[in-house]
Amino acid sequence: MKKIKAMFVGVLVIAMTLVPLNSLLAESFMENVHSAYTIERGEFHPHPVVCKVTEKIGAPKPVPPPLGTDSPIADSSDNEVSPSVALCSGENIIAAFALQPDVLTSGILFSYSTDMGSTWNLYERQIEDMYDTDPSVAYRGTGNSAVACWTLGEYEAGNVVYLMPDITDPETYGGSLWAWEDNYGFFNWHNFTIAGYYSDDYPEFWGMMSFIGDSDDENIHYFATECPWILTDGTKWYGEGYAVCDAFLWWNYSRTTSISIDQSTGRGYTVFDFFNSSVGTYSLGIINHPTERVWDDDSVWYWTNISGGFFASYAHPDVSVSSGSGYIVCETNENGNKDIICFHSTDGFNTTTKTFVANSPDDETDPSIVSYGNIAQCTFIKNGNIYETHTSDGGATWSEPLQINDQDGTVASGWHASQLTTGGNIIWTDTRNGNNDIYFDSLGVPAPVINIEEIKGGFGVKATVTNTGGGDAENVDWTITFSGPVFIGKEKGGTITIPAGGTATISSGLVFGIGPASVTVTVGGATKTASCFVLGPLVLGVK
Structure with a gap:
């Protein structure tokens, strides 16, 4: 495919000179919080770079696959690798992976299921003379929609955003490609991951992606080797068709990244393992950033480094944040072999507590985690097998x-x-078949998982609460709290019991006020906030 030259976007950056590393560290704070690890933290402001869309990407074509009974998604004679999966609404699941018929060819395939993985429908993009690989998919947070990205072998610094408005209708799939290398000295972009996000106030904003890449651009003073990047849609700041990215140039020699968005707070968290020259091993870097306001002039980002010292190297981190509770799992070699540890936090990783998830005499590797407030589920690989473990107390025990x-x-x-995803x-x-195939299993969550599905107005507010986990939720505390000019019924609470798979409704009862307000519903570890207008006993325009 011939590259289409992107429109040159000159100096559209507010300030291209990055904050020097020494001034960044001068504002930092170091704390020896545990004999086994050290935390450094501080804050900074982004310095975005923008690019106009280069090419539009169409929908994939159907492939009728022969499916077996042991949950294979793809088991052809060719190699299928690098799988990613996301649960959307109900029992609808989207998966993506790379098909590699030979060492020079790799293409992206999508497959969706409407029955929680019992059957799959396979679709492929054109793969001749291409080497696209390492796809990442994520639920966008509304309906059956999802978003995807992957590594583009044809471009030194290119990215794809692939939107799936309805995963059960592949004709709606489509995306855009940006060729950043046409305008900037960027190269070696790889290891993409994505987190989906949706907002009625900014429907173009599909979420955020993180990746690893290099830069050697004298014009904008971007010089880095294997550093982490963040990239988003740029419509709000620069107009339709633009993407925005920023590189974190002081974290050189990073290997992998992971990204998660806490839908309840609107904050994003990007984690990566980087070579920490001050201790001579790999440490964890964490960036805490806004979502919809990510590139605003007054946006504030926070950074944290977690170091285990010379005798503890951290690798392959994965992050999940939900309802204010955050979890980072990664490999560590501090016991002489590879174990899995978890750093868990309730304040955006400003402070963390470390626990071991798995530390047998055998190597445990490649962790993946999904969180539901105080509940989290983790998978890892040991001796060629994949294992599951979970916590119900915020990461303290597994x-x-x-x-x-x-x-x-x-x-x-x-x-x-x-990869593990929700549910x-x-x-x-x-x-098992002598080559690389893609397999799937649905484990469920062996604990109650509380979700606040909807907040409705009227006379007061009502919230629909579900338990999608595998255990009963008994005597769970709940509150409905108004912020704003509400004079009667500003807060109400109680306890509720929801059986596994069940649904319940909680109500604020009588309220009275006048003017714009917000209402926050908290049930166990789940939280959801909506804006509204209170007019006497009526709560209007809840969204």
Whole structure:
């Protein structure tokens, strides 16, 4: 495919000179919070770079796959690798992976299921003379919509945003490609991950992606080797068709990234493992950033470094943040082999607590995590098998790991070899047929998982609450709190019991006020906030 030259966007950046590393560290704070690790933290402001869309990407074509009974998504004679998966609404799941018929060719395939993975519908993009790989998919936060990205082998510094408004209708799939290398000295962009996001106030904003890349651009003073980047839609700031990115040039020699958005707070969290020259091993870097206001002039970002010192190198982090509770799992070698640890936090990783998730004498690698407030579920690979463990107390303790795969010793390891998504749905690369295939299993969540589905107005407000986990939620505390000119019924609370798979409704009862307000519903570890207008006993325009 011939590259289409992107429109040159000259100096559209507010300030291209990045904050020097020494001034950044001068504003930092160091704390030896535990004998086994050290935290540094501080704040900074982004310095965005923009690019006009280069090419539009169309919908994929259907492929009728022969499906077996042991949950294969793709088990052809070719190699299928780098799977990613996301649960949307109900039992609708979207998966993506790379098909590699030979060492020089790689293309992206999508497959969706409407029955929680029992059957799959496979679609492919054109793969001749291409080397696209390492796809990442994420639920966008509304309806059946999802978003995807992947590494573009044809471009040194290119990115794709692929929108799926309805994952069950592939004709609606489509996206855009940006060729940044046409305008800037960027190159070696790879290891993309994505987190979906939707807002009625900014419907073009699809979420955020993170990746690793290099830069050697004298014009904008971007010089870096293998540093982390963040990229988003730029419509709000620069107009339709623009994307915006920023590189974090002081974290050189990073390897992998992971990104998560807390839908309840609107904050995003990007995590990566970077070579920390001050200790001589790999440490974790964390960036806490806004979402819809990410590139505003007054936006404030926070950074945190977690170092285990010379004898503890951290690798392959994965992050999940929900209802204010954040979890980072990664590999560590502090016991002489590879174990899985978790850094958990309730304040945006300003402070963290470290616990071991798995630390047997064997190597445990490649962790993946999904959180539901105080509940989190983690998978990892050991001896060619994939295991699941979970916590119900915010990461303080973890259950005994249980093996997931049926055939022993056939799970491939390495970055992007497996992924866990919400609802206990797991996808992995499997070698049981003598080549690399993609397999799936739906585990469920062996604990209550509380979701606040909807907040409705009227006389007061009502909230619909569901328990999508595998355990009953008994005597869970709840509150409905108004912020604004509400004089009667400003807060109400109680306890509620919701069986596994059940639904319940909670109500504020009588309220009285006048003017714009917000209402926050908290049930257990789940929180949801909506804006509204209070007119006497009526609550109007809840959204």
